[in-house]
Amino acid sequence: MITNEERSLNFIEEIIEEDLKEGKYEKIVTRFPPEPNGYLHIGHASSICLNFGLTQKYNGYTNLRFDDTNPTTEETEYVESIKDDIRWLGFTWKEELYTSDYFETLYGYAVKLIEKGLAYVDDISAEEMAELKGTPTEPGKDSPFRNRSVEENIDLFSRMRDGEFEDGRRTLRAKIDMAHINMLMRDPILYRIKHAHHHRTGNKWCIYPMYDFAHGQSDSIENITHSICTLEFVPHRELYDWLIEKLEIYPSKQYEFARRNVDFTVTSKRKLLQLVTEGFVEGWDDPRMPTISGLRRRGFTPASIRNFCDRIGIAKRDNLVEYSLLEFFIREDLNKSAWRRMAVLDPVKLVITNYPGGQDEMLEGENNPEVEGGEGSRQIPFSRELWVEREDFMENPPKKFFRLGPGLSVRLKHAYIVKCEDFVKDEAGNVTEIHCTYIPESKSGHDTSGIHVKGTIHWVSVPHAKTAEVRLYDRLFKVEDPGNEERDFKEYINTESLQVIPNAFIEADLANAEHGKGYQFIRKGYFTIDKDSTSGMLVFNRTVTLKDAWAKEIKKG
C-alpha cells in the first residue's frame, strides 16, 4: 500500500530480519497475551496488529494466550469478548492457550528452583516485606526466613499448595539479591496464596504464580521466539532472563515498545472499567469508548483500524496520536464502500409552490459514486413537500453561502433546481416553512435548463419519509490527555458527547439498511445501524462526520 515505505522497518522487524539472517530461528513465533479482566481497546489493536502482522510477514504463527494468573479479577465474559475482537480485526491465532494450562508445569519449575537453592518460602507479612525491600536508592535487607533448608522449603511449598495456610500467610520468593540495583531482582515473589475460584481451574489451586513467574515461562513452553510487550516491562527483562537461565528452559526473548495512546480518551483498563461501572457510558461497547467493541458499534471497520495501526507504527518514545488520524482512515474506507442515502437530522419544511399537490415522482440515485456504475441505484420518492436541513436556509445569508435564502437557488440532490421565493416564521421568529419554485427542465440527468447553481442540498419527501433515531457522538473528554491531568480524569468528561435525535427523517430506502454496513448520509457523515434498533424504530450511530470546509470557513469568521 505504501510503496515508499516498504523498505522502512520498525526496530522489531530489524531485529527479526537480523535473527533470520543469522539463522537463529526457522520460524518466528509470537503471542498476544491479554489478561481476561477487561475489554480490548485501540491500544491492544496496535499490539495485535504488531504480533500477528510480524508472523504473517515473516512466516510464522501467533498464539493467543490468556494470562490468567489472578483469579480475583478475571472472568470468562472477557475471554469471549477478546476472542471476538481479534477475529473481527481479521486475525487468526494458531492456538488458544491459557497460562492456567501450565499451572502444574509452573509448580514443577518452582520446585526445581527450590532444589537449586534459588527460591525459598517466606513467612513475613506484606508490610514487613515492603519494609525490607529498601528503596531505589537504598539496598534491601534479607528476610529472616531466607536461609531455610531445601527440605523445609519443599515441605512448606507443598503445604502451601495443599491449602494449609490462609491467604497472605506465606509466599515463595526467588533468592537473588536484596541489594540489587533493580528492585525487581530483590527476591521477587513467585507464588502467593489465594483461596479464590479461578475461571478455568475452579478450586483446584490455592496458590497462583505471579506475572514474573508465569509470563516468561509460558513464552518458553510455547517456544515463543519474540515476546513483545510494552515499555513498563523493561525492568522485568532482567528477571525474565534470569528465570529462564536458572530453569534451563527455551530462551524466549523479550522486546519492548511504547504503548500507543490516542488523544481525548483514556486506555487504562482501570479507568475504562470505572467509566462502565460508574455509568458514564452505557457499557464496554458504548460507541464513545475506545474499545474495539465500542469502535465496532460506532461503525469503524476492521480495515480502518488495521491501517491506523500500521500508520502510527511502533517505536520506543512516548506518544499521543491524534484522533483525526483514526477519522481519516475510517473516512477513507467508508468513502469507497458506503452507499449514499439522504437523511434530514434537523428538519424544516420546504414547499414547492409550482409542483402539483398529490403528485409523486420517483427519481433515481446511484448507490456509490466512487465506483464505476455506482453499484446500482435506488428509487427516491419526490413530492411537493420536502424536509430539508434547517441549517441549509438563512434569512440573511453571507456572501459565500451556497444554499437557500431569499432569492437563492440550489440543486436538490438527484432532483431539480429550486429557487427560494418566500418563507414563513412563527411568533418566536423560527422559520417554519420555505417556499420555492422549481424548474421542471432541470431534472437530474435530463437538465436542459442551462442554469448552474453552486450548491446542492439533500432532502426527504414529507409524505414518504420514515423516521429513525440518530445518535451523534463527540469526544468523551474535553482535554487532550485526561489520564495525565491534575484532577481525576472523570472531571474532564465531555457531558455533551452524546446527542440523540429521536425523530430524524430518512429516505424510504433506508428501511432496507443492513446491520454492520456503513452508510453515508449525504453531506452529514457516515452512519451505521445500532444494535438498539427495533422493528418499529431504526437507530443509527454516526461513525464520523464528513470533512466540512464550510464549518471551517464560518469558524474563521
Add this chain to the structure above:
RNA sequence: UGCCCGAUAGUAUAAAGGUAGUACAUCUGAUUUUGGUUCAGAUUGUCUAGGUUCGAAUCCUGGUCGGGCAACCA
C-alpha cells in the same frame, strides 16, 4: 538525587556517517449535482553545549526535558 528507557514539523513515524522524507493536520488553488471525493501546490522539524569527521539526526562526552522502577496486579 540511584538505576533504566526515550527525545526528528502541530501529531505520528522514516532516514543504518553523505539531498532531512512520508502520512495526518493546517493553508492556497482547480474540479465537483455531497462545501464530500479527487487533483495540484504551500507552510512547518533534528532538545542543548561541546567533541570526532571532508561530512553528524545518526558516533562520543556533559547538560536539559519527558517517562518508568520501591503491588502477595499484569
